[in-house]
Amino acid sequence: MFRQKTMHQTPKKQHRHDIDRGRRVVGDKKGAILVELFASQGCKTSPEAELLISRLGRGDFNLGQPIIILGFHVDYWDYMGWKDPFGSSQWTVRQKDYVESLKLDTMFTPQVVVQGRTQCVGNEEENVIGNIKSATVFSAPNFQANFQKTEPDTLQVSLSGSLRMKIDNQGANIMVALYENGLVTDCPNGENKGRVLSSDFVVRKLEKLTSVKDISAKKNISGTLNFPLWDSFNSTKCGLALFVQNNSHQIFGCQKFDLPGNL
Template sequence: MNPVRKTITAIAACLLAVSTLPTALSQAKHTEPPQSIVLVELFTSEGCSSCPPADELLRKVNGRLTATGQLVVGISEHVTYWNRLGWTDPFSSSTYTDRQDRYATRFGLDSVYTPQMVVDGQQQFVGSNEARLSQALANQAKEKKINLRILSSEIQGGSIAIHFSATQLLSKRPLNIVAIVTDDLATSKVLRGENGGRSLQHVAVARSLATVATIHQDTDATVNVPRNRSDGITWESAHHLILFAQEAGQGAIVGSDAKPFALATARGENL
């Protein structure tokens, strides 16, 4: 799928030019009311020639405020099925491919595709379509959210301890609490495949994803997420921990939080 790249006019009408995600989140205080967040997942691949415009669109909106004051938090999830076509995406993982497969089933799609954006688990479209993204962000402003907060996070031995609270639940239906660690910024020199010879830049690159709890009521808890070794990719940028509550069956995302996260690791050690 090769959508025509357009200028970002529709997005400009919906978004306010404010601070970037690291700055906006770093200034948040636990004592302040939680920031209303809309989560934008981008399924992408460095082997896909249609993906760089979507990567650029995510960079433009990530960390911005919508006209209604919601903070846009992006997650770049690199899939694996392009890897067999000449270039192995160093950020790809079957975890994100599997997640996209589940969305395809839920949305009734004939197949997965890249680039694909999913907004708050409720709307999906071609990831470079700025008009659809603008409309999706406007739609999410009308949705009620729970109060989900990351109270603290730290590395403890072989795991990450995350203390979180979830209140003002909308129903007693189960919610999966999902934790993702992202690189704020990542770059890659692509040597082969459809993007061969290009230097690509990504934001909010998912490096670890896990369901850490399932809740049915207001909750204040600490969970321990096992740390995983990646395959030698160094962590050169800043990082964020993103936590979100998603309805069972990989349904609607009804609450999110995001905080800067320090990787206190030894040289050569990765999450």
């Protein structure tokens, strides 16, 4: 079942070494493609897309290019009888931005957006893979990340590096997403009543590191973010993605980091 909502105007081995009380991680430097899934546990066809995304993340397909996956659970199907525990109005707004920038008429789930430039129905395997294989690839940003738990419920991430591409006077935002894998939910109500739903790459937090404008490819950029953590936080199930996005919502490079297991 295809769920649609009308728009309203309203692997490389990671190299690590100890530093202070945290862990510094060097991300994968090979250019990757950012794949975003917009889904909901209140949508009957979203679990099929979640399975496809998990398979993509495991490397089940010969894509010829590394990918970074982020799953955003929207909240506009919560009224259908089941409130998605990972749903957020923030992710609904993000999807709406894509609907506008890609000149679409509707918001729907499941939807896959590739590099902020193309989109398709998220459970259509051939179209998802086709969009990934035809996507424009950019050099990965060259950042290092230092992770520390400054408080029991706070993860501090310090990032430093360069974008490896020039940013013109139109500017861009450097965004950082904290995501979680291996989530399992019993769904007693709604369109997926009685099912056990599995999800990977679920975005739990998304923050802007900084905005940049008129900078060279080698310009050093640094900043620190503090992520509030959830009760079941387990660093071995989580990852961090850094990506560059312009004001037209197009992606110009991304990089990912595994979280140290000792946090």
